[in-house]
Structures are given as C-alpha cells and as structure tokens.
Amino acid sequence: MTRTGTDPWYCGLEYDSYEQARTEFEWDLPDGYNLAYDLLRKHPNPDWPALFQASPDGRRETYTFRDLDRLSNRVASALEARGIGRGDRVGVVVPQKPENALTHLACWKFGAISLPLSVLFGPEALGHRLRDSGAKAVVADASVRETVGEVEETCPELEAVVVVDGGGEGNDDSFESLLDEGAEECAIAETDAETPAIIIYTSGSTGPPKGVLHSHGVWVGHCPAFAMYFELDVDGTYWTPADWAWIGALGDLLFPAWHYGQPVVGSPLGKFSPEEAFSLMEEFDVTGAFLPPTAIRMMMGIDSSTYDLSVEAICSGGEPLTPEILAWADEELDGTPVNELYGQTEANLLVTNCREWFPARAGSMGKLVPGHDVRVVDPETGEELPVGEVGEIAVRREGDPVVFSEYWNRPEKTEATRIGEWHLTGDLGSGDEEGYLWFKSRDDDLxxxxxxxxxxxxxxxxxxxxxxxxxxxxxxxxxxxxxxxxxxxxxxxxxxxxxxxxxxxxxxxxxxxxxxxxxxxxxxxxxxxxxxxxxxxxxxxx
Structure with a gap:
C-alpha cells in the first residue's frame, strides 16, 4: 500500500540523501489536525488490514481501518453518554488487545485525554497515576480489575469503570456494553496539533512519577524516525512485544505504522518468550519489529534458522546496543539491520540510524532525525558546545510535535527542563564531526x-x-x-x-x-x- 508525499497528512522521507532530508524536511500538519482522523480516516483504502490480533488461546482476528473507525465511534459515543467530555482523562489498563487502541482512538475523537497504564502496575503505582491525573474513567482488563478495586475509593474523580472481557457486575460497565450502546457514526471534535491528547507517566529519580502531557501532533512527529529505522520502506507488517502502555510501543511502532496505513500484530504475550516472539514473526510475516535489547539478548539463545522469517529491519532502544547484538543479527538474520534509536517520554525519537543513508557506528545512537533540531548544550547557559565536548542533549521546543507540552500539574518541574528555546533531556552526550551522537550517561539516577x-x-x-x-x-x-x-x-x-x-x-x-x-x-x-x-x-x- 504505497503512498506519495502529496497528501499533507502524510509524513514521508522521499529524499535522495540524508543531507537533503535534513535540509528540506518541514512539518506540514494541516489546520484541524486530529489523531483519530489521521490514523483511521485518511487512508485511501479503509478496508486494508490494520490489526492482526493473536490471542493466547489460538484465536486469530483481523481488523481493518474501517473496523477500528466504526468500533471506536461506538466507544466514543458511549463514553460521552456516560458524562466523559472534552479534556477529561480516561485511564487505559489493557494489554495488547484491540480494546486498548480503541479506547485511545475514541478519546481523541471527542477531545478527551487518554492515559496509558501498564497491567503490571500494583495498587500503589496505579493509584498514584489515576489520582494525579484526575482520571474520570478507566478502561481496565478483567485481569487487573481487582487492582483497580483496591484504589477506587482513593480516586475521588473516578466515576466510571469499564471492564474488558468481564464486567457488568455492580457499577461496572463491560466494554461489550459500550460497543452495543454506542452509535455507528461519530463526528470528530475540533482539534489541532496543539490540542492535549495523551498523558504518559514517566519515572524520575527525585520524586513521584510525573505525567507527561502530549498533544495531537505527537505520533506524526515520530514518523520520520519510523521511516528511517525501518530503512525508508514503510510498507510491511509490524510487531513489538513491548507493553502498549509505554511510548516505546505506542510511539515507536503502533501509531506510526497506522499513520502510514500499515498493519500491526497485537498479542498479549505476558512474560516475554523468545520462542513465541519468533513464532509470531513467522506466522504474520512481520517485516519490522521494535525489540528492546533485553528481548534481543533472549532471542539470541534460540536457533532462528528453524523459523521462516520475513523481517527486514529491527529497531531497538531504551539502552545501548552491544556489538554482540549487531553481530548476531548480521550472522543469524542474514544481515538484517538493527537500528538504535534515542528519545524519552518527554521528547521521543530524536536520533536514529538508517543504513540506506549512512553506516551505523557501534556505540553511537546515530544521527539527528529530520524535523528535530538537537544540540549538545551547556545546561547552565543553553549555549551549544563544541564537537566532542560532553554536555546535555537538548532539542529546540518551538514547532516540534514530539516535545511535550508540560508535566501534568507540575509547572515548576516543567520549567526546570527548559532553558531559552531548548528542552533539556537530562541525558549527557557528545557529537562528532560527521554528525553522529554519542550517549554518555543520565545526569540523574534513573x-x-x-x-x-x-x-x-x-x-x-x-x-x-x-x-x-x-x-x-x-x-x-x-x-x-x-x-x-x-x-x-x-x-x-x-x-x-x-x-x-x-x-x-x-x-x-x-x-x-x-x-x-x-x-x-x-x-x-x-x-x-x-x-x-x-x-x-x-x-x-x-
């Protein structure tokens, strides 16, 4: 399903070289930009598959972009009927199931703010995030309903609990009831790229987890990097074992793939299994995968030659890739590139690799992604440091859709990340003469x-x-x-x-x-x- 760059909603990299892309690329988001429209309604063929769902019991389901649009319409109208409105926060505590993505899409359609939360959270971690965000509703998998119940009374603004694969008892709603009651058609609210859309919590070293508020422009802001680390050919099928509660899963793979009109595999694996990972990649002809380094190291212990794989590129981040990982992919996966990426919840996918444009260098995070102005600066003055000198990695805030709007209800913390026109990442690094960026360390204890x-x-x-x-x-x-x-x-x-x-x-x-x-x-x-x-x-x- 190949696209061209003529559609202003499309964010591609049709350039002859990296240097040309860095020079000529510009953000061109139209007035009235809305995430749900971008991800679902702009595609010329809405009956193209969007989600291949693999359930642990062996069931397989396929959802088209039209299916996701229709179902999220129902969820959106049903949530609105329950008093959830524009700007309200809705928690999503669901593993890799369709209901996870449908809830996010529904929220963005009527202007609510979605709140991805991990099914791994215990009551203290979950309760803090629900209270801090002032969540008015939560959509929770049946497997975590007990945990939600432990914190419900401590969340005074929480009015509705919707249970996936369960519910209907007491004051709970079932997700199925939303689909039954909701309307087939749903108008999309008036939004733009700056309208609040999602809060993702990040852990810091000096205090409680902070809510990172992003706007509707956030996922399209990830797309140039997506195109780069998947080697400029975005046509394919994508999968990650990462929890759909983190920016690494949502922003590095799921939503950019849907921006480009490409299918994603969803599977609530539970504890990571390298054998299951290889099996899923084989079954669904996965061409692009986001795999954390820990997952790759576990997969290195499996004989990959017994699987008929279609993988063409792997991206990885969260910690530096070791030379052994690159060597394994080169030898065992027939030269499949493993491209490191760099970002953070507050400003994601700023740096990556692309073998089509430049060679990877072991130990380097890669080069700057077009559309992001990243520098190594003195954190006290904001002045750019000379090549080779270690300083704080910073990105220019103005006009960059991946840079967060604010820490939820923490203006002093927000201000502490800013100096002049820069957002300070809290990471130390250096650049070299050829434009490669080298990570050194965090400047805190994360x-x-x-x-x-x-x-x-x-x-x-x-x-x-x-x-x-x-x-x-x-x-x-x-x-x-x-x-x-x-x-x-x-x-x-x-x-x-x-x-x-x-x-x-x-x-x-x-x-x-x-x-x-x-x-x-x-x-x-x-x-x-x-x-x-x-x-x-x-x-x-x-």
Whole structure:
C-alpha cells in the first residue's frame, strides 16, 4: 500500500540523501489536525488490514481501518453518554488487545485525554497515576480489575469503570456494553496539533512519577524516525512485544505504522518468550519489529534458522546496543539491520540510524532525525558546545510535535527542563564531526532495566514502609541480560535475613510492578548520607 508525499497528512522521507532530508524536511500538519482522523480516516483504502490480533488461546482476528473507525465511534459515543467530555482523562489498563487502541482512538475523537497504564502496575503505582491525573474513567482488563478495586475509593474523580472481557457486575460497565450502546457514526471534535491528547507517566529519580502531557501532533512527529529505522520502506507488517502502555510501543511502532496505513500484530504475550516472539514473526510475516535489547539478548539463545522469517529491519532502544547484538543479527538474520534509536517520554525519537543513508557506528545512537533540531548544550547557559565536548542533549521546543507540552500539574518541574528555546533531556552526550551522537550517561539516577525506566525514589518509599527498614538506597547495577537491575541497599532495624529480603521484594512487586522489584538486596549497618540526611546513592557501591 504505497503512498506519495502529496497528501499533507502524510509524513514521508522521499529524499535522495540524508543531507537533503535534513535540509528540506518541514512539518506540514494541516489546520484541524486530529489523531483519530489521521490514523483511521485518511487512508485511501479503509478496508486494508490494520490489526492482526493473536490471542493466547489460538484465536486469530483481523481488523481493518474501517473496523477500528466504526468500533471506536461506538466507544466514543458511549463514553460521552456516560458524562466523559472534552479534556477529561480516561485511564487505559489493557494489554495488547484491540480494546486498548480503541479506547485511545475514541478519546481523541471527542477531545478527551487518554492515559496509558501498564497491567503490571500494583495498587500503589496505579493509584498514584489515576489520582494525579484526575482520571474520570478507566478502561481496565478483567485481569487487573481487582487492582483497580483496591484504589477506587482513593480516586475521588473516578466515576466510571469499564471492564474488558468481564464486567457488568455492580457499577461496572463491560466494554461489550459500550460497543452495543454506542452509535455507528461519530463526528470528530475540533482539534489541532496543539490540542492535549495523551498523558504518559514517566519515572524520575527525585520524586513521584510525573505525567507527561502530549498533544495531537505527537505520533506524526515520530514518523520520520519510523521511516528511517525501518530503512525508508514503510510498507510491511509490524510487531513489538513491548507493553502498549509505554511510548516505546505506542510511539515507536503502533501509531506510526497506522499513520502510514500499515498493519500491526497485537498479542498479549505476558512474560516475554523468545520462542513465541519468533513464532509470531513467522506466522504474520512481520517485516519490522521494535525489540528492546533485553528481548534481543533472549532471542539470541534460540536457533532462528528453524523459523521462516520475513523481517527486514529491527529497531531497538531504551539502552545501548552491544556489538554482540549487531553481530548476531548480521550472522543469524542474514544481515538484517538493527537500528538504535534515542528519545524519552518527554521528547521521543530524536536520533536514529538508517543504513540506506549512512553506516551505523557501534556505540553511537546515530544521527539527528529530520524535523528535530538537537544540540549538545551547556545546561547552565543553553549555549551549544563544541564537537566532542560532553554536555546535555537538548532539542529546540518551538514547532516540534514530539516535545511535550508540560508535566501534568507540575509547572515548576516543567520549567526546570527548559532553558531559552531548548528542552533539556537530562541525558549527557557528545557529537562528532560527521554528525553522529554519542550517549554518555543520565545526569540523574534513573534505572533502565529490560527497557523499563525505574525511579529509585519510588522503590525506596515502598521499602521504607516496611517496619524492619531504617534506611534504604536504590540504584541500578549492570546486568548482562537486562542491561541494569534494581539493587537496594538496606539498613535494617535489626538483623537482615533471607526472609526479610523476600518480604521486601514481594512488597515492591505487589505495590509497584514486577519489573521494579530489587533483584538484589544488600544489608548494611549504615548507609552513606549527606549532611542533611539524604542517602548518597553514588557512594553506595564504594
């Protein structure tokens, strides 16, 4: 389903060279831009497949763009009938099922703000996000209805709970009832590229998770990078095992693919299985995949030659790719390019690789994506630093659709990321003479484990709630498979023990999420502190 660049809603890269693209590309979003229209209604063939749904029980379903448009119309009108209006926040706690995407699309059709949330969240993590956002409704999978129930009473603005594959009991609605009651036709609200559309929560190192507000222009802003890391040929079928609650799944693959009118595979896998990953890629002739480095390392232990694969390019991000990953893809996947990408929830897909345009360099994140003005600056002055000098990676805010609007209800935090015309990413890096960007480190203590971002402060607060914990410090330590793992240094009230260690791990699993629990816990008689009594995380490994 090949497109041309004549449609102003289309965001392609039909250029002869990278240099030409960087020079000539401009954002050209029309007045009245709306995400749902872009993703569903602009396509010349609405009966083209949009979603191949693979259920764990073996069922296979295909949804066209027309199907998704019709079904999300029903959801939109049913939510409006329940009093959800423009600007209201709607939580989406659903795995890779059609109901996940349908809820987002429905919200954007009538001007509500969707709120992607992970099914892995425990009550503390989920409750904070629902309360902080002031969510008025939540669409939740039946598997997490109990968790929602634990926090409902602490969320005063929450008025409606809709259950996927369940519901209909008490005050709950079932998702099926939305589809039954909703109208087949639905007008799209008046919006533009700056209208608020989605809040995605990110974990920081110094406080509770912050809501990152993005506008309707956000996903089209990801499309030039999508075209680059999939080697400029966007016609294909796409899949990622990543949870449809993160910007890496939604922005790196799902919604850009639909912008280009291409099908995506959805499958609620649960715990990642490399065998299942290869099987899905084979069954659906997946040509492009977004795979976190941890997933790739697990797949490297499987004999890929037993699968008949159609994959043409892989993109990966969240942590640096190692030379072993690139060598494996070259040898075992017949030279399939694995292109690293760089971004963050606040400003995603700023840097990537494209072998069609320039060679990849081991250790480098790649070059700047057309449409984004990225520099290495002095964070104190905002002045650009010379080539080779380490500074903070920054992106010019004005006119860039991927740069976030604000941290929800945290104006001081928003302002702290800005200096002059720049958004400061909090990442340190440097550039070279040929335009490659090199990541050095975070300038805070954020932990990236298996592609998930973990704020140590949140884990510390949970551990401190245990009566046997006097002090605690949490850091990330290197791990061969996961990149980093969460490690907690605990000063116990009495003696540390294996029983206490297990209790603390279970506490984090239950209240936050399984990926946030400390895989290692070291008991110490005392922890290094500042003069004001704060734990010096950087001194914990000394």
């Amino acid at each position: 932990i990236i484990t298996s592609g998930y971002r973990v704020g140590p402060r949140e884990v510390e607060e949970v551990l401190l709630d245990h009566e046997a914990v006097a002090q605690v410090g949490v850091i990330g330590v290197p791990d061969e498979t996961r990149g980093e793992i969460v490690k907690a240094f605990v000063q116990p009230v009495g003696e540390g023990s294996e029983t206490l260690r297990e209790e603390l791990q279970d506490l984090v699993r239950e209240r936050l999420a399984a990926y946030e629990y400390p895989r290692e816990i070291e008991f110490r008689d005392e922890l290094p502190q500042t003069t004001t009594g704060k734990i010096r995380r950087k001194d914990l490994t000394d």
